[in-house]
Every structure is written in structure tokens, then in C-alpha cells.
Amino acid sequence: MTDLIKFKLNLAPGDTLVATSAIRDLHLAYPDKFKTTFVGTAGYLFDNNPYISQMSLREERYAEDIQLRYPLINSSNKNSYHFIHGFRKHLEKELNLIIPPTEMRGDVHISDKEKYNPLIEGDYWVIFAGGKYDFTAKWWNPHYYQSVIDHFKGTIKFVQAGLEKHFHPKLNGVVDMIGKCEDRKIINLIYHSVGVVTPVSFGMHLASAVPSSKMVNRACVVIAGGREPVQWEMYPWHKFLHSVGTMDCCAKGGCWKSRCQQVGDGDKKDNPERMCEYPVELSNNISCEYNPLSIPKCMYDIKPQDVIHAIESWYNGGVLEYGV
Numbered sequence: 647m648t649d650l651i652k653f654k655l656n657l658a659p660g661d662t663l664v665a666t667s668a669i670r671d672l673h674l675a676y677p678d679k680f681k682t683t684f685v686g687t688a689g690y691l692f693d694n695n696p697y698i699s700q701m702s703l704r705e706e707r708y709a710e711d712i713q714l715r716y717p718l719i720n721s722s723n724k725n726s727y728h729f730i731h732g733f734r735k736h737l738e739k740e741l742n743l744i745i746p747p748t749e750m751r752g753d754v755h756i757s758d759k760e761k762y763n764p765l766i767e768g769d770y771w772v773i774f775a776g777g778k779y780d781f782t783a784k785w786w787n788p789h790y791y792q793s794v795i796d797h798f799k800g801t802i803k804f805v806q807a808g809l810e811k812h813f814h815p816k817l818n819g820v821v822d823m824i825g826k827c828e829d830r831k832i833i834n835l836i837y838h839s840v841g842v843v844t845p846v847s848f849g850m851h852l853a854s855a856v857p858s859s860k861m862v863n864r865a866c867v868v869i870a871g872g873r874e875p876v877q878w879e880m881y882p883w884h885k886f887l888h889s890v891g892t893m894d895c896c897a898k899g900g901c902w903k904s905r906c907q908q909v910g911d912g913d914k915k916d917n918p919e920r921m922c923e924y925p926v927e928l929s930n931n932i933s934c935e936y937n938p939l940s941i942p943k944c945m946y947d948i949k950p951q952d953v954i955h956a957i958e959s960w961y962n963g964g965v966l967e968y969g970v
Contacts, residue, residue, distance in 0.1 A: 650709035659688035660848040668733035670753040694755035722878040723899025752855030764838040770803040771841040774849040776814035788815040793950035841865035872896030872944035885956035889944035
């Protein structure tokens with residue numbers, strides 16, 4: 647008899663993306679045992695997914711509701727697990743089953759229409775030069791991003807992406823796709839890209855989860871600083887630029903601080919204990935609502951040349967070739 651499960655998750659899209667791996671691993675371990683559906687944030691990530699089905703009203707009535715969670719994060723500075731395993735391990739407890747891990751990535755499936763209709767032609771890198779306002783401690787210096795773009799002028803095409811409602815200072819010399827890639831369009835953009843530059847973000851998880859139309863594993867440079875434990879976030883084929891262990895605030899692992907300046911949204915992330923201990927005020931003029939803008943020292947100490955060297959490694963190694 648097939649067991650019916652309705653998975654629920656109402657967190658950020660990145661959490662939903664990582665959760666796709668646990669649902670995949672469940673079905674691979676127990677073929678035909680479960681019929682599953684999903685209700686929550688970023689449901690478009692399950693488009694074309696063979697493990698998610700529509701249920702009739704009668705089936706929904708008898709389905710078991712399971713809230714997807716990842717309590718392993720609470721010990722992430724001490725254990726050896728990646729975020730990928732958080733949802734899977736919790737699901738094992740919920741179902742009282744052993745679910746062996748399979749791929750070290752989320753599970754995104756591409757339609758034929760997406761495969762043959764790219765939003766942007768040619769080889770290009772997607773750059774996420776900002777982030778959400780709830781975690782300003784993940785931001786890098788916008789002028790550093792511009793320095794990276796300028797360095798590769800004429801050799802690498804960059805496409806800047808991100809939601810209009812988030813913090814994404816516009817860069818020069820890029821294809822501007824800010825606010826133009828909602829839902830499955832961002833999947834299309836990532837699928838046809840050769841690389842991604844991003845802080846720890848939805849974009850980082852997309853770079854790993856979305857298959858590549860052009861290479862075995864898409865290039866990705868992650869500007870991480872010292873906020874998250876390396877083993878919890880880093881995918882094996884990414885260049886993960888971190889500061890964990892180099893400062894007293896992250897000597898034992900990620901600090902998990904949220905912000906460098908108060909946002910004023912009433913969220914507890916504005917509380918002093920959630921604020922970065924070593925904010926660096928940026929002296930150069932940056933057009934945004936924070937004047938001056940501050941970023942964490944662990945991020946400030948990662949320089950444009952570090953990102954440039956990381957990007958160059960795929961070209962020096964022969965996986966990619968220059969040319970726009």
C-alpha cells in the first residue's frame with residue numbers, strides 16, 4: 647500500500663531547494679512506497695520533479711502532514727554534516743526509516759523548453775552582488791564586485807541577478823537581469839550559465855542543484871566570510887572563500903550573526919546579540935539606504951583578487967575557455 651505524505655515548508659527558497667534532496671533520497675531508497683506532494687515556499691522548484699505528485703482531495707484528506715525541518719543546524723559548528731543532510735536526518739526520525747544519502751546537491755529537473763530556450767545566449771557567469779535584508783552580514787563590498795567585473799572586461803560575460811526587493815546595487819558592464827528572473831526564469835538562467843559568483847545564498851544552492859547544460863559541475867565562487875561553518879555550507883566543487891578560524895568571533899566555527907546594521911523591521915535580528923562584532927564602515931560612496939554601509943570584517947578581508955584568482959582557476963585548469 648502506498649503511503650501518502652504532504653510535505654510542508656514555509657521558509658526561504660534556499661531551504662526549499664535543499665529540502666528537495668531529502669525527498670529525492672526518500673524515493674530512491676523506497677521506490678513506489680510513497681506518494682508525496684509539497685505545500686509551501688517556492689513550489690516552482692518542484693516543477694518537472696518525478697517525486698512530487700498531485701493528490702486528489704480524498705488523498706489529501708488521508709495524507710500525513712510532515713513539516714520539513716533541519717535541527718542539525720543547532721550543532722553545525724561541532725558535527726560533520728552538510729545542510730543537505732539536515733532535512734534527510736530529520737525525515738528519518740519522522741518516518742522511523744533509514745534514508746541513505748545520494749547526491750551532494752539539491753534536486754532540480756529541467757524541462758525541454760528550458761533546455762532549448764536560454765534567456766541569455768553564450769557562455770556567462772551569474773553574479774549575485776547583494777542579498778536579503780534579513781541577513782545583511784552576508785553582504786560583500788559592492789565596489790569589490792565591480793572590481794571583479796572590470797578585471798574580466800572583454801573576456802567573461804557577467805549577468806547580474808537578484809530580486810528587486812532585495813539589496814542588489816547595480817553594477818556596470820553586466821547584463822542587468824535584476825528583477826527579471828522570478829520563479830523558473832532563475833532556473834533557466836543558472837542552467838545555461840558556466841559559473842556563479844555569490845555570497846552564501848539561494849544562488850549558491852542553485853549553482854549546485856541545477857544541472858549544467860555545458861559542464862559536469864558548474865563553476866561557483868562563494869564569498870562566505872566567517873558566518874557559517876564551512877562543512878555545513880560548502881559544496882565540494884565550489885571555491886568557498888571563508889574566514890572561519892581566523893578571528894576570535896569565528897574561531898570555533900561560524901558566528902551565525904545576522905546583521906551589520908539595524909534594519910528597523912522589528913525582527914529580533916536587530917538585537918545587539920545578533921549583530922556582527924566587527925563591522926567595517928565602507929568609506930566609498932555606495933548608493934543604498936544605508937549611508938554609510940557596513941559589512942563584516944571577515945567579508946571585508948576577502949579582496950577582489952581572491953575572487954579573481956578563484957574564477958581564473960577554472961580557466962587555468964582547462965575546464966573553461968575565455969571568450970564573450
